[in-house]
Each structure stands twice: as C-alpha cells, then as structure tokens.
Amino acid sequence: FRFTHAITRKPAGSIIRGLRAVDTGSPDLALMQAHHAAYIATLRETGATVIELDALEAYPDSVFVEDTALCLPSGAVIMRPGAPSRLGEAAEMAPHLAALYGDIRTISGEASFIEGGDILMTETEILVGRSARTNAAGIAELAALTADWGEVVREVHTPPGVLHFKTDCSLLDSETILSTTRLSASGCFAGYRVIDVAEGEEAAANTIRFNDLVLMPAGFPRTRDAILAAGYTVREIGNSECAKLDGGMSCLSLRF
Numbered sequence: 001f002r003f004t005h006a007i008t009r010k011p012a013g014s015i016i017r018g019l020r021a022v023d024t025g026s027p028d029l030a031l032m033q034a035h036h037a038a039y040i041a042t043l044r045e046t047g048a049t050v051i052e053l054d055a056l057e058a059y060p061d062s063v064f065v066e067d068t069a070l071c072l073p074s075g076a077v078i079m080r081p082g083a084p085s086r087l088g089e090a091a092e093m094a095p096h097l098a099a100l101y102g103d104i105r106t107i108s109g110e111a112s113f114i115e116g117g118d119i120l121m122t123e124t125e126i127l128v129g130r131s132a133r134t135n136a137a138g139i140a141e142l143a144a145l146t147a148d149w150g151e152v153v154r155e156v157h158t159p160p161g162v163l164h165f166k167t168d169c170s171l172l173d174s175e176t177i178l179s180t181t182r183l184s185a186s187g188c189f190a191g192y193r194v195i196d197v198a199e200g201e202e203a204a205a206n207t208i209r210f211n212d213l214v215l216m217p218a219g220f221p222r223t224r225d226a227i228l229a230a231g232y233t234v235r236e237i238g239n240s241e242c243a244k245l246d247g248g249m250s251c252l253s254l255r256f
Ligand code: CIR
Pocket: 018, 019, 020, 061, 064, 066, 067, 083, 086, 116, 117, 118, 163, 164, 166, 167, 245, 246, 247, 248, 250, 251
C-alpha cells in the first residue's frame, strides 16, 4: 500500500455508453470529471507522481484503468479483459507501462480472461477471484507468468452477481482487509484481520489504501466511522457517477 506512482485516464464523453449491470441512469460527465480531479488531487497529496492519460473515446469504460494491467515489483502484466468491448483497452495501456517497466508480460491465451478488478494483492500473495470477467485459464496464465518473479497466486471466488472480486474488498494494510460479509463469509481471508463494511453499505467495500490515506466513496458513514475507529486517515471522494457503471476507487488507477 506504499506507492510512488499511479496511472489514471481521463473519462471520455463516450462514458455514457459504459457497461453497467443495472441501468440507474447515465453518468454526468462534468460531475465525473470533478470527482476524478478530486481523486487525482488526493493521490498527489500523498507525494506520489500521478500520470493522467488522455481520454479514449473508442472505449467507454477506459477510465477504469485498473482492469487493463497488474503492476508488480518485478514487472507489469497486461491483462485480457473478459468484457469484449474492453479487450482493446489493454493494448492501449501497454506502451505506457513499457516506458516505466523493464519487464512487461502479457496474458495472451485465446481462452484466458482476467481483469485487474478481480485481483487483490497483499504483501504475501495475489488473490484472484473468478468472476464473469476472469476465468480459470486467465488465473493459471497469470500464475505461470509471474512464478519466476516469486509471486504466489491463489484462486478465490467473487460472490454471485458481483462484478469483480475487489468490488467487495480492499487491502487496508499488510494484515487488514475491508470486506463485505457476503465475501468474507467464504473464508477466503483466513489469517487476515477483516473489517466488515456496514450492512447496507456494500458499495463502500471498494476503497484504496494509498500511502497514508484510505480513499473511500462518499456516502457510507457507518463504514467510514469503522475505518476511522480502526485508526486510518480517511478521504471521502464523490463516486456517484462511476457507481452508475459499477466502478469505484480501485478501478480508477494503476498503483505501483
Ligand atoms: C465494467 O463493467 O467493466 C465497468 N463499467 C466498470 C469497471 C470497474 N472496474 C473495477 O472494478 N476494477
């Protein structure tokens, strides 16, 4: 959770056509831009360098850069998104990572699918949740590609009906995970300290610990108070527009 860099991408006007599980109305681009600017300013407040890539109109969901790659200490892995409309986003990210990393590897199996939103990295392992976007072949390929970097990949499950594994959980520090009870009940976080999000506030589970701050979506006071009570410094960021597209704090950046 200590980072020197983040990569973000400006939201495109085509965001109104972004993927969503349930249609609760189109996102408002101007409001999303304002939230995005607050998010970037907060990352910068911690001293990190934040890269802002230009909007990609051809890819409505491209603001959600997390799904395109996985940044590890030894190198970066380019993902293979399971959403057909998002497949091309990964290749758009590759040159930006190649400029920063010496070793870039790519998930390339025709039958392999994996999105960064399904991946939770802790200090000791990489948990990858199978989901509608991430399959066993994608997880196996990630494990094979990163084994010689010393990475340990563990396959877990995303709760039914939940977009990504990390929609429902976040790393708060080396031993602490914030999770919905529907996910932690599976037992996948045995050995970690788990803070449960308040009932009815499941959408608060996707936060990020970024250096000294926990960035969380605004509007979930009971979960915010639980995180504060555990001793973390919290910044609430407006997320109403990204939430219409099932997106949250982690989706908006690659962190390394
Ligand atoms: C999608 O369905 O792919 C986007 N509308 C939301 C992606 C959210 N990304 C993430 O949780 N990492």
